[in-house]
Amino acid sequence: MNNKHIKQLSRFVGLAVFCTTAFQSCGVVPAFIWKKKDAQIVAVADSSKDEKGVSYQKLIKDARVDSGMFHVISKKGEYYFEIPRTALDRDFLMIHKISSVPLAINEAGVNKGMNFENKVIRFSLKKEGKEVWVGEIDPKIEVPNKDAIAKSVSDNYRLSYIESFKVESYNSDSTSVVIKVNKVFDGTEKSFADVFSNLGLGTSPKTSLSGIEQIKSFANNVVVRSMYSTKVTEGNESIPISIAVTTNIYALPEQPMVPRFADPRVGFFSTERWYFSDKQQELDKRNLVTRWRLEPKEEDKERYRKGELVEPKKPIVFYLDPATPKQWRKEIIAGVHDWQQAFEAAGFKNAIIAKEVADTTAFDPDDANVSSIVYAASAQANAMGPSVVDPRSGEILEADVIWWHNVMTILNSWMRIQTGVVDTAARGNAFSEEKMAHAIRFVSSHEIGHTLGLMHNMGSSSSFPVDSLRSPSFTDRMGGTATSIMDYARFNYVAQPEDGVKTITPVIGLYDKYAIAWAYRWYDVKTPWEELPTLRKEIEKHQHDPNYWYGEQQDGKNIIDPRSQSEDLGDNAMLAGAYGLRNLKRIMPHIIDWTTSSGEDYYRAGKLYMGVIGQWYTYADHVINNIGGIYLENPVLGDQKDAYRPVDRDKQIEALGYVKEQVYRLPEWLFVPELMTKTFPLRDSPIGSFEYAPYNLQREFQYSLLFSLVKDERLLRMIEMEQLFGRKRAWSAEEFLQSVREEVFASTLKKQSLDLRTRMLQQNYVDVLMVSTNKAMEKINDKKLTEVDLFLQQAHPHICALHGLGDAARQARNVHVGSMARTSDMLMLKRTELLEIYKLLDRARQTGDKATKAHYEDLLMRIAVTLPIAKK
Structure with a gap:
């Protein structure tokens, strides 16, 4: 083959x-x-x-x-x-x-x-x-x-x-x-x-x-x-x-187990249930929490009611695939047992157990009564924790963690890029068994969380102040990088070498314990309606504490709430990105010596270089999603919360400042000749390594980020928020686009000659504006962005990202703004920007050197093709 x-x-x-x-x-x-x-x-x-x-x-x-x-x-x-x-x-x-x-x-x-x-x-x-x-x-x-x-x-x-x-x-x-x-x-x-x-x-x-x-x-x-x-x-x-x-x-x-009705303020997978009855005036549609059937033994129920920890009648048991390499077994099992503390918050001890198989001849993972951690010999780099559910009640009948062998390559890449400068043990092509086992424990806990019914909580990392992630005392006390191991918070890239932070790996946090307690605490009821008041009171206890906030997983290409992003850390993406960039700068001079020994080629160096660029892109993406962002809540009457509010105007302006520094002119330290003469950034493909020429890569990445910056949905959300909250609280799309134009064409306004990078910036910006105003360009634009997506998928892969495609994706909030977009102010604003740019270029067409003049003529012709009225 x-x-x-x-x-x-x-x-x-x-x-x-x-x-x-x-x-x-x-x-x-x-x-x-x-x-x-x-x-x-x-x-x-x-x-x-x-x-x-x-x-x-x-x-x-x-x-x-x-x-x-x-x-x-x-x-x-x-x-x-x-x-x-x-x-x-x-x-x-x-x-x-x-x-x-x-x-x-x-x-x-x-x-x-x-x-x-x-x-x-x-x-x-x-x-x-x-x-x-x-x-x-x-x-x-x-x-x-x-x-x-x-x-x-x-x-x-x-x-x-x-x-x-x-x-x-x-x-x-x-x-x-x-x-x-x-x-x-x-x-x-x-x-x-x-x-x-x-x-x-x-x-x-x-x-x-x-x-x-x-x-x-x-x-x-x-x-x-x-x-x-x-x-x-x-x-x-x-x-x-x-x-x-x-x-x-x-x-x-x-x-059947007594169902528990789902609540959008606590992130659990759910199964749909429709209740018909003669007494109704409307069909009662509900979602049932997916969870294991944990109940106290009959003789322990009174002790349980008094608050004593008891063992469940039937604990959750996972069997470790005998094909699992021996050096990882202890920590995979430890990752399962880490959830004991969460179940204790629900009143149960010894509620979840992982075992090695004593007799492999008796082990039958094909039996649906057996839950197992299956080890898959594969080049696939992933892990996932699906479950089989009884939809009458939401009871999880059986679950299997699928553990792909090559998931360790992702862990190596993350740890080296995100923490290599603060952790000398995370720099080599291969880690010590102890180091890798510690990282494996984190993945084990995360995937087991899915088998318990927990969805990704992408908002948990936003509860930590960014500077607190540089504090040894804070990180030791709170643990990890977020309040939930179900976030994609990953490793602590904010901490600097001088900080002395040692707790840099995600762990089970406050939210996880709260969510498990909410879903698994046993109530002696016959119907789910009986326990609803109690469950709601449990949420109300923490409804204003950010440590217990649940942020749904969103479509990565259409982030609405910037607090709930994959791979981000802290409550300010601009500050977190700035700290992350400092560490990336420190890595760049070491890419070759961290990856290459005497007599070896530079393949691994090219792969690490690709990962560093992907991390830089991720920080910029986190920042951009603050612009036109909307904070989303799931309020109920009496909690004093709003369902929608815009990201603060000042924070959006701060975000554009980051874009100016990092995207308008891609950082020179990221493209140094000393490294690029040895290797370009590399992406594996079915036909071999795909090598990205630096200038072409810069052009594609800048284009992708600019396209995201002014994409239709972002501007439409800005228009909506301005109508609701006014310009004092919401940054208007008109003001935003004017700010972008003034910065992108700053050298033109000064009548200066333009270098290659400035010409590239202006070409890319004009092109992304033209896409919305010229329907024929949309298909071409999709092809441009596909290559960037392929690069990012390999530079910055996600473990168990596939969980987001089904139940999680259906339940995520989506503020619909795109209907009849071509008749909205968004399109008018983009065309207005093109007209303003045309006028500016027309005035400047005879300024600058020969290359600058040719550049202006080219842009004028492009705009004129898209907007024939611009010729007048």
Whole structure:
């Protein structure tokens, strides 16, 4: 398999496989659990032929029979489910996970342990007992059975049938029905598992190279492992793909956990639930917190009510994949156990446990009753913590952390760039095992947080004053870089070498303990409505303390609230960026000696150089998002909060000052000839290293930041805030654009000759203004920005960023301002700016040296093409 094949295949594999919604899957009305019986079924005495099918005795003769929820009969490659009548018309959660993959799929980011599809199914006897049909249902509806509307709910939210099976036999007393299931697990039918469509490949299994590998039955589920093979073709090239898939048919809990209603002020994944009733005047739509079922033992409930710590009836247990390298196991487990302190805030001790597997032969990670930390041998640099959820209640039934081997490359890059100047142990191409294990512990805690139901809290870092991150006493007392390990706060890049700060790694913080206590404290209630007043009071206790504030994850390309950004630190992006830049300057002279030994090439130096530039870009991006920013809250009556308020005018002006210093003229210290004669910044690609020529890179990066600076959504938000709050509190788009123009064309106003960098700045700025005023340019502009995105993705990768694509992305706030943008003042202001620039250039066209004059003529022609009126 070569790199070209991998590149081709990667285009087929859709990100849908990663979406959090695939992991927050479905179940519905109360189901049931059967006890595991004997390993072998005892033959019945009556061996007469059943009139409804073949003889049951003949069917099981010489067959292997595994007892459990369904008895599984296997005979000469044929597989049968013996389904008790009591299981018919009950709800099962069908869970599909990847069990093994070939190289090409691995390289595309699909690995063992990943859950690609779940659905709720129901087996029903049809056609006078001659067939079993399987229906699929959407389980989010609930209605009291005695209400009149229940009949209408049943008629309007019925299941849809996806498969049928011939009844092969009944057992001797007709208490169970037997069906042959080969076709839904051997690639013949896609009704149960359509793995290639779900992965975005769009192909079908080749049945001659697909089949069932094993079926096992447990007390409350049946586990089927299948191999599916296909071929992916593009042009004249084809790539064979074989994927092992494990399917669990899982009986949902007989007694659902009492749900807890979600609150947007505390960041948990949730599952949607609709409540119908006769008493309503409006459908009651709710979101249920996804959480584990932690309850005190019956004998401990009174002690729990008195405030004593008790052990839960059933703790959360994770098993560590035996494939995990031994040197990392201790700290991965420690990262899980770090959450004990948070659960103690909820009243439970020993609530979460991680274990090494004592007997690997008994370890079965394919069983949906087993939660595990799966170690994936892959070049993929990531980690994630998905879970499987009962949507009737929000109960997390099972969770798996997927731990990609190459995640350590991200940790090395972050730590070296963000803390290498204050931590000598974080400078080499490889860290000591102790140093890397410490970083791994942080990632372990973060991903386990997701498996507990916690979403990213991107706003937690904004609660720390920037200068406090330079204080040893503050960082030792508060721990880490934010109040939540669920932020993307990363490592402390604010601390300077002279500060003596030692606590530079994110840890579980105040918000995390508060959020776990809010979601997991047990209340002796029968319905979620009963506990709502208590839960709201718990939020009110901290509603004005920034240490407990939750800031939703936002679209990274359309940040609205600058407090909730990825990778930022502290309450002032300009000051944090200034400190970060000091440390980047200190790194630049050491890029080669930190990465390269005698006789080695400069590949690693080019990669580190790329990371430094990516970090510089990130600081500028954080700052720009303050301009036109809106502080977002989720207020309730009586809390004295507003849902919207603009970023202070003075802070927006301060942000533009940073842009003037760092973006209008990219810093010379970032592009030094001594380094660039040895290596350009490098990005890996399927065809080898991609080398970025310095001037071209500066042009592209400056363009990208200027485009963001004056993009439509930012200006539209500024117009909205000016209308609501006036120019004393909100910086107007008109004033902002005037400030940008005066700085970008300052040398032109002085009639000076322009150097290459100033000409580049003016060209880029005129071009980004033209994009909004010329529809034909938008597609070209997208291509310009794509290369920058590719650079940044590798220069500054995100662990578990994929969590933001599903549930988190749907729940994030979005202030909609873009409707009919072409008839707004935003477009008028951009055209006005182009006209003002045209007039300015027209007056200056005969000033400066030859290159400057040619530059002015070029810009005048460009603007004239976009705005023909400018010729007049």
